Amino acid sequence: DVKVTQSSRYLVKRTGEKVFLECVQDMDHENMFWYRQDPGLGLRLIYFSYDVKMKEKGDIPEGYSVSREKKERFSLILESASTNQTSMYLCASSLAGGSAGELFFGEGSRLTVL
Amino acid sequence: RKEVEQDPGPFNVPEGATVAFNCTYSNSASQSFFWYRQDCRKEPKLLMSVYSSGNEDGRFTAQLNRASQYISLLIRDSKLSDSATYLCVVSEQTGANNLFFGTGTRLTVIP
Numbered sequence: 001d002v003k004v005t006q007s008s009r010y011l012v013k014r015t016g017e018k019v020f021l022e023c024v025q026d027m028d029h030e031n032m033f034w035y036r037q038d039p040g041l042g043l044r045l046i047y048f049s050y051d052v053k054m055k056e057k058g059d060i061p062e063g064y065s066v067s068r069e070k071k072e073r074f075s076l077i078l079e080s081a082s083t084n085q086t087s088m089y090l091c092a093s094s095l096a097g098g099s100a101g102e103l104f105f106g107e108g109s110r111l112t113v114l
Numbered sequence: 115r116k117e118v119e120q121d122p123g124p125f126n127v128p129e130g131a132t133v134a135f136n137c138t139y140s141n142s143a144s145q146s147f148f149w150y151r152q153d154c155r156k157e158p159k160l161l162m163s164v165y166s167s168g169n170e171d172g173r174f175t176a177q178l179n180r181a182s183q184y185i186s187l188l189i190r191d192s193k194l195s196d197s198a199t200y201l202c203v204v205s206e207q208t209g210a211n212n213l214f215f216g217t218g219t220r221l222t223v224i225p
Contacts, residue, residue: 035215040122042201042217043158090157101146101205101213105157 003027006091006106013113019078021109023091030096032074033103034058034066036087043090049074050096081113117141118204120216128224131192135219137202138184146205147178147185151198152218158201161187192223 007022025032033048035058045058047066055066063085067075074093078085088110092103120137127133139147147164162169164176164185175188185204189196202216 040217043215045213101148101203102160102163103150103158103213105159107157 004091004093004104004106006089006109008109009107011109011111013081013111015080015082015113017081017113019081019111021076021078021089021091021111023074023076023106024072025074025091025093025104026072027093027104028071029093029104030071031094032068033092033094034064034074034076035090035092036060037090037108038087046076046089078111081111083113085111086113087111116216117214118202118216120200120202120219122217123220124222125219126222126224127192129192129194131223132188132190133192133221134186134188135200135202135221136184136186137204137216137219138182139202139204139214140183141204141206142180142183144183144204144206146207147176148203148205149174149176149185149187150201150203150215152201153198161200189221192221194223194225197221197223 004025034046035043037043049055049068065077088108090108091106094103149161150158151161152158168177173190177186199218199220201218204214206212
């Protein structure tokens with residue numbers, strides 16, 4: 001089975017802190033994604049990557065950056081956390097091509113910014 | 115206007131009932147369609163892709179209506195374990211990364 005692992009299930013940070021969220025997938029998927037999920041808003045794409053060192057902005061990239069130095073790992077960085085970044089963060093991966101819509105998600109990282 | 119819209123529910127149905135959800139999408143050029151299931155406090159998981167000709171997987175049937183721009187999910191003989199939120203996902207290009215998620219329809223199956 002495909003496994004997508006997120007490093008932290010629950011984090012509590014203070015405003016202004018730098019936050020790293022790590023995601024690792026073990027199925028050699030080309031595509032990796034970071035979403036946030038908020039009640040009533042559904043999943044919104046922050047960034048995605050279709051190859052090592054490649055990244056594309058999603059719908060809400062402001063306040064976030066990403067890093068993909070290795071194919072299996074995709075990191076989300078909040079340079080200076082703010083309270084409006086309190087959310088559930090979901091990492092996902094998929095194969096390139098026709099299966100790109102078949103996403104495999106990690107268990108999520110629930111971030112609270114105080 | 116949202117790209118993908120779903121009735122949030124909740125749909126509360128007795129065990130054994132048949133229940134159907136619809137999901138409308140705004141872009142007529144959309145190419146790929148999916149239903150995901152998300153249990154409470156868990157990650158979304160792919161339930162099924164939706165093909166132009168419709169498809170069935172056990173008690174679940176998905177259909178696409180391009181003329182009216184909606185997809186549907188029918189669940190027959192509902193089980194308690196079907197209780198979850200069902201997310202509609204639409205892609206504007208086959209194989210692309212432009213996926214639009216609905217906010218989900220919550221289903222509770224009651225004993």
